[in-house]
Amino acid sequence: MARAATTADAFNAVAEPRRRQILDLLAGREQSVSDLVAQLGVVQPLVSKHLRVLREVGLVDVRDEGRQRMYRLNGQPLKPIFDWVRTYEQSWSQRFSRLDEVLAELKETELREEEEGNDGDDE
Amino acid sequence: MARAATTADAFNAVAEPRRRQILDLLAGREQSVSDLVAQLGVVQPLVSKHLRVLREVGLVDVRDEGRQRMYRLNGQPLKPIFDWVRTYEQSWSQRFSRLDEVLAELKETELREEEEGNDGDDE
DNA sequence: TTGACGCATATCCATATGGGTATATGATTC
């Protein structure tokens, strides 16, 4: 089996920087494909491809307007990501388990000398 | 160019369900590779591979203990994901822009008749 | 009707997977 399809879920869809960029642009306002092409500075087919992925996971909605297609953001599918990541918030914002982390590193340093780049001691 | 490497950043690393599962397991407590293998029910080399990816993006730290390698969670690299997704929170939790969304759909329905599967009218 | 515009798709390519099996490397025990 290869890697999961980018259309498998929002996690895979937003793993691509360009797609996050598109969502960021759409967060401001509804935009046509050519609008996005102009701002992204990449060829149109590529933008269409990314938009297709975003559409398939439901992150954008489309609306026909003449010969243009207006894309609109739909953040709903991002909620699962938010919910998942959220549970780890304490692991970076608080000093929980910071103690044994330091202890473990000390113990390691005792045995072998390595550079750990351990900076930023939060008060 | 192909898809970005899974080791490119946390976004790509956690796009894989199995890796999120591993992080979830490590969230509870430090674990050895064989501990993870037992709980995940997959072959050991695969777990080691996933752990390598997680290590490369800094999501886990390792500590040698005899012939075992204890892996520990490090949520830090998840913060960028949290920060990014967070900016979209209103797009799913509030009813902002819900109005023109409905209007747009109505307008579309006027012109062409399609099944939109539009359910769940919030409160 | 003809032509230009706006987008989506079809191909083609190089690359990086996730999964499996076999094997190398290290540490521990006998």
Place this chain on the structure above:
DNA sequence: GAATCATATACCCATATGGATATGCGTCAA
């Protein structure tokens, strides 16, 4: 030192990319 345990790597494969170019197709203007 030999045997064993715990992990990491090396390969193999099928698959799905992101990017680029060429082309199809519906819409609007002349």
